[in-house]
Amino acid sequence: MIPPSESDPAAANVLLDVQNLSVSFGSTVAVDGVSFQLRAGETLGLVGESGSGKSVTSFSILRLLAANASTSGRVLFRGIDLLTLPEREMRGYRGRQIAMIFQEPMTALNPVMSVGEQIAEAVRVHHPRLSRSEVRERVLAALDEVALPDASRRYSDYPHQFSGGQRQRILIAMAVVNQPALLIADEPTTALDVTVQAQILKLLRRLREQHNLAMLFISHDLAVTAQVADRTAVMQRGRILEENATAELFRNPQHAYTQRLLRAAPTMQTDRNRPLATLA
Ligand SMILES: Nc1ncnc2c1ncn2[C@@H]1O[C@H](COP(=O)(O)OP(=O)(O)OP(=O)(O)O)[C@@H](O)[C@H]1O
Numbered sequence: 001m002i003p004p005s006e007s008d009p010a011a012a013n014v015l016l017d018v019q020n021l022s023v024s025f026g027s028t029v030a031v032d033g034v035s036f037q038l039r040a041g042e043t044l045g046l047v048g049e050s051g052s053g054k055s056v057t058s059f060s061i062l063r064l065l066a067a068n069a070s071t072s073g074r075v076l077f078r079g080i081d082l083l084t085l086p087e088r089e090m091r092g093y094r095g096r097q098i099a100m101i102f103q104e105p106m107t108a109l110n111p112v113m114s115v116g117e118q119i120a121e122a123v124r125v126h127h128p129r130l131s132r133s134e135v136r137e138r139v140l141a142a143l144d145e146v147a148l149p150d151a152s153r154r155y156s157d158y159p160h161q162f163s164g165g166q167r168q169r170i171l172i173a174m175a176v177v178n179q180p181a182l183l184i185a186d187e188p189t190t191a192l193d194v195t196v197q198a199q200i201l202k203l204l205r206r207l208r209e210q211h212n213l214a215m216l217f218i219s220h221d222l223a224v225t226a227q228v229a230d231r232t233a234v235m236q237r238g239r240i241l242e243e244n245a246t247a248e249l250f251r252n253p254q255h256a257y258t259q260r261l262l263r264a265a266p267t268m269q270t271d272r273n274r275p276l277a278t279l280a
């Protein structure tokens with residue numbers, strides 16, 4: 001098989017190329033022929049209502065789906081189809097080249113292990129030969145990057161000793177500590193209040209710029225996606241209805257469903273005396 005970079009020079013900087021991905025659980029089709037591409041430094045927003053297949057799409061990229069899932073299509077990362085890799089090789093990608101952050105920071109952290117140790121663990125998995133102090137240095141650098149206050153003093157604190165926003169920063173530190181090329185963020189701000197949400201979005205934008213990080217940013221909220229995504233794809237019932245530059249999607253939505261999603265999100269122009277549109 002010829003990787004796309006060799007067959008098509010214009011596609012040379014494509015990092016992730018998802019081709020005709022389908023996932024079903026028994027007779028339930030969760031993802032139905034989804035295709036999209038992501039380049040280095042670029043953010044693609046994936047929006048759609050609950051159950052539209054956003055998380056299943058993201059989990060299938062890292063092959064983290066339940067055993068009853070059946071998957072078809074291709075997930076090319078730098079031209080290598082992740083769906084056909086042996087599990088042992090897949091582990092070299094997960095958390096190393098491709099990292100993921102989730103909606104609920106508390107459940108993604110181990111409650112009985114200090115946050116410093118948890119991030120250190122993520123470093124050691126991929127760099128087993130680093131010394132204790134080198135690992136600690138990397139952890140502290142990552143905590144600094146995400147602007148966690150007093151990182152060295154709080155290294156040995158446990159997850160419950162941090163606020164929700166701080167926990168999400170810790171998870172982001174764990175995701176970026178091995179300098180991945182791609183970050184999958186599945187509703188990373190949904191559990192946070194708006195002020196903290198804005199801070200986390202700002203942090204993600206900064207990390208993307210500093211590290212030329214590609215990001216797949218998943219949200220049910222178009223207004224949130226618009227703050228980070230260069231391009232946005234709209235999903236409904238397992239399919240991508242349309243994909244466009246984010247500004248263009250807002251200006252000129254092609255699909256009735258996208259128009260409804262846009263009407264359901266308040267903007268500065270929204271008449272506050274009228275109720276917001278609801279999704280059918
Ligand atoms: N392990 C599973 N077994 C069976 N069905 C599943 C499983 N995981 C997901 N599904 C189904 O796949 C569909 C897509 O789910 P998915 O979690 O991707 O939605 P989503 O777009 O992420 O929604 P939300 O915005 O609520 O997170 C749903 O119908 C869901 O019930």
Ligand SMILES: [Mg+2]
Binds near residue numbers: 054055056186
């Ligand atoms: Mg989801």
